[in-house]
Amino acid sequence: MASSLRHFAGLGCFSAAASSSASTSFLPGYAPDFCVFVALRPIKPPATAVANPPASPSPLEEEHRQQAAVPWHSDDPPAPSVPAPLRVGIVGFGNFGQFIAGGVQRQGHTVLAASRTDYSAYCAQHGIRFFRSVDALCEEQPDVLLICSSILSTESVVRAIPFHKLRPDTIVADVLSVKEFPRNLLLEVLPPGFGIICTHPMFGPESGKHGWGKLPFVFDKVRVADDGDQAATCDRFLSIFEQEGCRMVEMSCAEHDRYAAGSQFITHTIGRVLSQLNLSSTPINTKGYETLLQLVSGLVHS
Template structure:
């Protein structure tokens, strides 16, 4: 029996060490703002075995109980849980007020702050201004939401910028957070916040603008819909599903958006000129043809 006990010891030690490594690889993620998007992210983070805490203005305690998330109404209690990662999942318009209201002194000094906004330069600058220098900053934009990411996240893009991440264990922690998205099959795109906003102005903002313009036309389905028209109807439905505040945020907090709006107007004017120019030529030709025909008679 002594031999058996000795033989079991390395195994016990090994299994304890594996258990310890497993524990260390798990993060404590605190989500601030537990609306639709916060809940959507929390579901996957919990599924991967990480501990999730939540704080929100509204009371989500019963929903959090169902999800396996710890809910804190009191922001001091939330911060005193010392999450490894604080993920801000607030609207663009409320981000600054929420960030400034957090009792940062109650958090661990090396906390990693992450945002998931659809604009990137704004949160980057805000985090750099407000957060103490010893806090890490990771700016991310999951380019999908509760609708488009309802099933698999496979091949859906996650844009990220390691704005300020310490070395060693701090970099490892940042990697572990990004791995949550990698494991779900996301296409990981590392890109500067400035570059993201340039691309987003001509893709995301233009998409939302065109969708909302078409929405104002109150387009309806017809018995003879083409595939192109179906696509437009889908666009209207998708963009109108988002709040106007989100759209306003894409405009207000992306320095490139005004220029894109002007380009859209110029493109529309150029198209009208082209149409009416052609029409003008046709009418003029008809007038002169009629005139010359009358003269010949």
């Protein structure tokens, strides 16, 4: 092919020279058309187009691929399992019971409630299972049974609980503002294997409405196993209040009552007296008067 092109190129040069000199042409009237030979040139074949190029793997897919490539060994420690949420049964679901239930739920645990008053509508709105009787609640076997009744009704409430329907390692706790009374009552009534925690949140729906941060939470592990499931349940129950920001104060029930005898007596006595005066806010309140109004409001609503 190359020699043929050189041959015709030479003819073309000769023809051009002959026509310019007006001499006799070797091939009269012939003018080669080199364009016809363009198709004879070797052409590099075009790169084959890929219709659908493979997509680059996402970072998550690449991570999974790398993890799958790591060899598994039978002696590798198993991944830690996430414990199931605690199931906290609340007996007495008035204002304070509902208030405590909010903190329990915020920490991802399940609330079951029983009360003489029908709170089924409230519970349905807040994702809480409501039971018409304590017997029905105990059949669900909660991990912790929290007594939120009043001081006057606590003994009758506790003695009516069907403890035989609960698991033998269930923890029973209370939230009364006095501590030796429920401690002695629970030690008398509960079967030997049951755990007992006496607690007193030193706040209520009014003082804790903006959060529980730095508010004192007093507790006494009256009877809790040193290890095993009951000890773990106790720690997880107390961690509800710790994670809510409470200042955790562990002290005996007797010590609590010695402190409370003075501080709570004077606070509640003054608050009750002031509440009978029907105090109301004025346009010219002093700071001291505002403090008294807040004291009355806090005690009445808590």
